[in-house]
Amino acid sequence: MDKIKMTTPLVEMDGDEMTRILWKMIKDELLLPFIDLKTEYYDLGLEYRDETRDQVTIDSANAAKKYGVAVKCATITPNAARMDEYHLKEMYKSPNATIRAILDGTVFRAPIVVKGIEPTVKTWKKPITIARHAYGDVYKASEMKVPGAGKAELVFTGEDGKEVRELIHEFDGPGILQGMHNTERSIGSFARSCFNYALETGQDLWFATKDTISKKYDHTFKDIFQEIFDAEYKEKFDAAGIEYFYTLIDDAVARVIRSEGGYIWACKNYDGDVMSDMVATAFGSLAMMTSVLVSPDGTTEYEAAHGTVQRHYYKYLKGEETSTNSVATIFAWSGALRKRGKLDGIDELVQFADKLEEATIETIESGTMTKDLALITTLENVNTVNSEDFIKAIRVLLEKKLG
Numbered sequence: 001m002d003k004i005k006m007t008t009p010l011v012e013m014d015g016d017e018m019t020r021i022l023w024k025m026i027k028d029e030l031l032l033p034f035i036d037l038k039t040e041y042y043d044l045g046l047e048y049r050d051e052t053r054d055q056v057t058i059d060s061a062n063a064a065k066k067y068g069v070a071v072k073c074a075t076i077t078p079n080a081a082r083m084d085e086y087h088l089k090e091m092y093k094s095p096n097a098t099i100r101a102i103l104d105g106t107v108f109r110a111p112i113v114v115k116g117i118e119p120t121v122k123t124w125k126k127p128i129t130i131a132r133h134a135y136g137d138v139y140k141a142s143e144m145k146v147p148g149a150g151k152a153e154l155v156f157t158g159e160d161g162k163e164v165r166e167l168i169h170e171f172d173g174p175g176i177l178q179g180m181h182n183t184e185r186s187i188g189s190f191a192r193s194c195f196n197y198a199l200e201t202g203q204d205l206w207f208a209t210k211d212t213i214s215k216k217y218d219h220t221f222k223d224i225f226q227e228i229f230d231a232e233y234k235e236k237f238d239a240a241g242i243e244y245f246y247t248l249i250d251d252a253v254a255r256v257i258r259s260e261g262g263y264i265w266a267c268k269n270y271d272g273d274v275m276s277d278m279v280a281t282a283f284g285s286l287a288m289m290t291s292v293l294v295s296p297d298g299t300t301e302y303e304a305a306h307g308t309v310q311r312h313y314y315k316y317l318k319g320e321e322t323s324t325n326s327v328a329t330i331f332a333w334s335g336a337l338r339k340r341g342k343l344d345g346i347d348e349l350v351q352f353a354d355k356l357e358e359a360t361i362e363t364i365e366s367g368t369m370t371k372d373l374a375l376i377t378t379l380e381n382v383n384t385v386n387s388e389d390f391i392k393a394i395r396v397l398l399e400k401k402l403g
């Protein structure tokens with residue numbers, strides 16, 4: 001069989017610990033035998049990030065912007081313990097935060113649904129994708145402890161020196177205060193990323209805030225979404241047979257629980273933080289959650305939603321067997337290859353991505369899976385395998401599918 005040719009390189013961002021081990025296994029077993037893999041490689045492993053003082057992370061994000069599609073392995077976000085462990089020169093920021101700041105994107109998280117791993121919510125049949133706005137609100141707020149009685153005001157000083165004031169509260173005793181913000185530009189980027197992703201995946205888009213209570217703040221989110229939708233997307237949505245609809249967040253929660261799934265749920269920053277963990281858990285496992293960052297210019301970066309699975313890595317280093325789930329990382333690769341194939345008009349690459357995903361899902365549905373899934377599956381006669389044998393089992397099915 002001839003290997004599938006690529007024309008444009010994928011930006012490959014390698015990572016840390018157990019996921020770095022899986023990364024190589026996936027390439028060796030599931031990609032390189034079938035594709036003439038063209039990547040521009042960036043090593044985001046912590047040692048090399050430190051060696052380059054994190055320049056490699058910035059370079060990789062710029063490469064993603066240049067080529068349009070990236071695939072990323074999970075990476076360590078340094079903390080005090082990692083400073084000692086890796087003798088780091090600095091406590092670098094999370095690579096994801098650095099990349100997100102450069103690409104200005106929205107993060108979409110979707111569960112990989114398989115038979116045998118049943119959602120806690122019985123009505124859910126299709127995945128629910130959470131689109132989380134990744135800028136501002138409570139994540140960039142100023143807070144204050146109020147020591148005692150007094151008046152709190154919001155003050156905005158324009159460039160011309162003019163002040164606008166709004167009373168927050170007349171305190172008659174100690175309390176707390178918080179001031180947060182967002183920008184029309186960021187909200188607009190968020191909206192466009194959501195509309196583009198809905199079109200690309202052919203799914204309805206839901207958006208919800210608390211605009212009845214927050215008549216200026218949340219209402220502005222609602223208005224910006226609606227204006228951009230009417231001006232730029234309504235016709236495209238009609239043509240694609242999909243829908244955009246806005247509702248109150250309380251109503252959205254009730255509808256989500258009663259729904260079958262199969263749509264994108266756009267959430268403000270805090271709502272998305274909380275709801276994505278709720279949805280991931282209710283669908284079964286963090287190891288079965290994909291994540292894709294989409295920037296307003298269309299650049300996409302695919303990754304797994306989980307971390308570097310440190311505990312398994314330490315076992316691996318001791319020579320012990322691990323049973324680490326590689327599904328989300330495999331789907332990061334298939335997502336990126338499919339996108340590259342679509343952009344470059346390489347049908348074979350798109351079909352390869354589809355088959356790789358089918359082979360992965362069918363392997364689990366036939367009863368062969370890693371330990372994390374074996375613990376929660378409803379299937380009987382489960383064959384629990386180690387990290388490597390799971391990937392090898394997928395390869396057997398993939399080879400069949402590729403003829």
Ligand code: NAP
Pocket residue numbers: 073074075076077078096286287303304305306307308309310311312323324325326372
């Ligand atoms: P984690 O790597 O997601 O793992 C937490 C636990 O979840 C694991 O110990 C394991 O449970 C289970 N798990 C997660 N993924 C799994 C998989 N693929 N297969 C089987 N089990 C899996 O989170 P963490 O331990 O909190 O973080 C480790 C490192 O990852 C940290 O340095 C953090 O900074 C980094 N991180 C990176 C990203 C990213 O790059 N996007 C995201 C989150 C965290 P058991 O041990 O019980 O088997």
Ligand code: MG
Pocket residue numbers: 273274277
């Ligand atoms: Mg969270």
